[in-house]
Amino acid sequence: MNAPPALALHQVHVRYGEVTALDGVDLELAPGRVTGLIGMNGSGKSTLMRTAMGMQRPDRGTVRLAGHDPARARSRGLAGYVPQSEAVDWDFPISVREVVMMGRYGHQGPLRRPSRADRAAVDEALDRVELADIAERQIGRLSGGQRKRAFVARGIAQDASLLLLDEPFAGVDKRSEATLVRLLRELAADGRTVLVSTHDLHALPQLADDAVLLLRRVLYHGPVAGALEPAVLARAFGLDPTAEVPA
Amino acid sequence: MIGLDIGLLDLVLEPLRYDFMVRALVTTVVAAIVCALLSCWLVLIGWSLMGDAVSHAVLPGVVLAYIVGAPFALGAVVFGLGAVALIGLVRGTGRVKEDAAIGIVFTTLFALGLVLISVTPSQTDLGHIIFGNILGISRGDLLQIGVLAALVAAVLLAKRRDLTLYAFDPAHAHAIGLSPRRLGALLLGALALTCVVALQVVGVILVVAMLIIPGATARLLTDRFSRMLVIAPVSAALCAIAGILGSFWLDASSGGLVVLAQGLLFALVLVLGPRGVLAARRRAGGDGIVPARA
Numbered sequence: 001m002n003a004p005p006a007l008a009l010h011q012v013h014v015r016y017g018e019v020t021a022l023d024g025v026d027l028e029l030a031p032g033r034v035t036g037l038i039g040m041n042g043s044g045k046s047t048l049m050r051t052a053m054g055m056q057r058p059d060r061g062t063v064r065l066a067g068h069d070p071a072r073a074r075s076r077g078l079a080g081y082v083p084q085s086e087a088v089d090w091d092f093p094i095s096v097r098e099v100v101m102m103g104r105y106g107h108q109g110p111l112r113r114p115s116r117a118d119r120a121a122v123d124e125a126l127d128r129v130e131l132a133d134i135a136e137r138q139i140g141r142l143s144g145g146q147r148k149r150a151f152v153a154r155g156i157a158q159d160a161s162l163l164l165l166d167e168p169f170a171g172v173d174k175r176s177e178a179t180l181v182r183l184l185r186e187l188a189a190d191g192r193t194v195l196v197s198t199h200d201l202h203a204l205p206q207l208a209d210d211a212v213l214l215l216r217r218v219l220y221h222g223p224v225a226g227a228l229e230p231a232v233l234a235r236a237f238g239l240d241p242t243a244e245v246p247a
Numbered sequence: 248m249i250g251l252d253i254g255l256l257d258l259v260l261e262p263l264r265y266d267f268m269v270r271a272l273v274t275t276v277v278a279a280i281v282c283a284l285l286s287c288w289l290v291l292i293g294w295s296l297m298g299d300a301v302s303h304a305v306l307p308g309v310v311l312a313y314i315v316g317a318p319f320a321l322g323a324v325v326f327g328l329g330a331v332a333l334i335g336l337v338r339g340t341g342r343v344k345e346d347a348a349i350g351i352v353f354t355t356l357f358a359l360g361l362v363l364i365s366v367t368p369s370q371t372d373l374g375h376i377i378f379g380n381i382l383g384i385s386r387g388d389l390l391q392i393g394v395l396a397a398l399v400a401a402v403l404l405a406k407r408r409d410l411t412l413y414a415f416d417p418a419h420a421h422a423i424g425l426s427p428r429r430l431g432a433l434l435l436g437a438l439a440l441t442c443v444v445a446l447q448v449v450g451v452i453l454v455v456a457m458l459i460i461p462g463a464t465a466r467l468l469t470d471r472f473s474r475m476l477v478i479a480p481v482s483a484a485l486c487a488i489a490g491i492l493g494s495f496w497l498d499a500s501s502g503g504l505v506v507l508a509q510g511l512l513f514a515l516v517l518v519l520g521p522r523g524v525l526a527a528r529r530r531a532g533g534d535g536i537v538p539a540r541a
Contacts, residue, residue, distance in 0.1 A: 017341075076501055083355030083418055092291060092415050093472045102412050106423035112408035138470040158423065 002209045004067035006031045006162045006193035007052055012061035014047050021047040023216040025061070029195060031161070034188045036208035037197040038227065040237050045197040046084070049164045052195075053081050065162060077106040080155025082148060082165040090140035097148040098148045100125055103157035125156040129183060145176020150182060163187065163198045169203065181207045201228065258387055262495040269423055270389050273380045275487040275505060278448045279457060281396040283483035284403050285441050286462030287475045288434060292414045295459045297331070300353035301435065302442045302454040304330030306360025307444070309376055320395055320443045327439025329342060335363065357451070379450030381491070381503040388447060396444050399437050407457075411472055432444070449502030457483065460509040467516045467523065486512055 005028040014022040022044045029035055037046050050056040052063060054070035058077045069127035080103070095100055103125070104118040114122075126132040129149040134142070139150060155163045165184075169177050181203065188209070196207065204211060204224050211227035213220040213236035220232050227233070232242050262268040289298050296366035308326030309319045311368030330352055337348040364374065375383065384392075403410065409430055412420050438458070445454045465478035497504070518524050 053418070055418060055421055071424070074422060077423050079422055081418055081422045083416065087418070089291070089415065093466060093470045094411070094415055095471070098472075099415075102416070102419060105408070105412065105425070111405060154419070161378060208517075 003031055004064070005029055006066055007195065008062075008064040009048070010062045010064075012048075012051060012058045012063065014044075014051055015058055015059050015093055022051065022058070025214075025217055026083040026211060027218055027221065029162075029193050031066075031193050032191045033209045034194040034196065034207060035092065035210045035212055036224065036227075037195055037200070037206050037212050037214060038199065038204070038236060039197075039214035040199070042218050043236070045214055048164055048214065049081070049166050049195070049197060053079060054166060063163065075106070077158050078160060079162045080152075080156065080158050080160030082151040082163065082168055084166045085144070085147070085171055087166075088139075088147075090137065090147070094139055095136050096131055096142065096153075097122060097126065097141055099139055100135075100153045101148055102159050103154035103160075106158065121157045121159070122153075125153040126155055130179075143176060144172040148172060148176075148180055149183065149217055152180075152187075156187070159178055160192070162193045163195070165194070167199075169198055169200050177203060178206075189220060200243055201233075204228065250534065258496070259492060262492055262536050267382055267384070268491070268495060270384045270386070271501065272488065272491045274384050274389055274392055275381055275448050275491050275501070276484045277393060277396045277446045279461070279483040279487035279505065280480040281400050281403075281441055282445050282454070282457035283461035283465075283479040284400055284476060284531055285434075285437055286458050286460070286483075287465060287472065287479050288403075288410055288414050288462075289438070289458055290462040290466060291472075292434075294434075295455070296349055297435075298438060298458040299328045300349045301330055301438050302446070302458065303353045303360075303451055304356040305439055305442045305446070306357055306451050307363055309446070310363040310367060314363075314427075320390075321441040323443075324436060324439045326356065327442065328435060339505065360451075375450070376446055377450050377452060379446065379448050381448050384393065384447065392444050392447065395440055399440050399444070402433070403437055405429075406433065407476065436504065448453045449505060453455055453502050453506045456506040456509060460506075461486075464509070464513045464516050467520050478535040482512060483509065495527050 007029040009025050009027045012022050018124065025048060035044050037048065047056060051058055052062070052065070054074055063070050065078050065195070068076070068078070100122045101114060101118065104114065104121060105112050108114065108118060123132070126135050129152055131146060131149055131153060131171040134146070139147065140152060152163070168180060172180065184196065184207065188194050198204070208224050210222060211224045212218055213227055213232065215236050219236050220227050252473070256273045281531070289295060305327045306324035308322030312319050312322030333352045334348045336354060337343050338345050345417040409425060410418070410433070412425070413427055413430040413434070418432065442454055442460070445457055449457060461479040462475065464482055465475040468478055469475055486508035487505050490508045491501055493504045493508070494501035516523060521527065
């Protein structure tokens, strides 16, 4: 395993004015794994994702994606991002297919005229997430789970090797959640790296290989079972900040 | 019937026997089309107020350009983008919300424009910039407006997919290595230039109507952005024609009538359109609103 980590954060600090959002985060994600990012509201989950995508510049520390600096990784389309539901305008007059095609823009010329290869990639991605038969629908006319899959399809069409999903299970019913979990596991089996922020601890064992517990810094990074130990959870959720993690 | 047909034809042809009316008609249609294209993005991003701000803020730029003999477009772009930067600066203090920041900056710049106009001796009445002077458009004005409009329309259409991505999901634009900042600036630059085109037609005060209404009307008629880019300019052009011809026969404000036509069309679509008030009531009265899911 000489491949560089899909995502590597080293001593990342992010501050918004007086508020410290990330306080020395060290994190390395190996390729081909699904990692659950766990923490309470305000623990820095979204900030960590935004920093990994380069939307937030760290005050200190370094970010590397597959060994590249973030700007280079972005222009190569290495990282795909599935935004939180609240961050999307679901009334926007755009079809599912058009959303997925946006994943191809980085592969296209300045006018973004789709080639045959682009169309094929979009069709394939739509098949993969099982939305091919409703591809012409306006994006807001999908159920919560279908919406998430549409954005995952965009990441597939983009051929991103790292996929970041911010709270994908919020407002998604159990059956759609199971479909989404299966899809993410398949993508990891292909060798992609998947980072999912969630506070749905019950789904974690089915979803993820590893868990990261975050409270402005990484409190735990390892197998899911270890993260679900009560003493470990208590630290991340601030019930007892002085509790020691059992060795 | 034949008599009526000839009557309708005369209604259109009679005004066109005058050169100034032809120029007015062409200019208004051109301005309406480029405003309508831009409006599709503005209404989706939620930049209506920004359109209002920039269209007012260009006034001192245009007056200063007149004073020093520079092209109006240059003054407009400098002040349009300057206003946006100022708004960002005021909002960035954290104590003033965005709508207040916009309100403060654009009214102050507009006031500066008014003061400059009042102290500037001029051949042409600069007051025309405020209310438009479509019937006084010269051949040179027409040429300038045509060139600017063509330039803006070409850039908007060439970059339409990137601009739509920016409007829909700037985070993804960033994720694939595009610059949301640059795309936003492109849109604002186009906005400033469009204001120059349109303010000679309807004036600074009514420009914002032409920058919002056609896009909003088109949005009511379709769920496809690509179709909005057709519906908005076509409807705006028809309203422009109706407004100019109406102003000839009614001897009323041409800019006012153009905007009034756009507003009436919007109201019509809002009530009678496929997603309009009446249609919603029919659906609710029938078997209820069908939830859209697979």
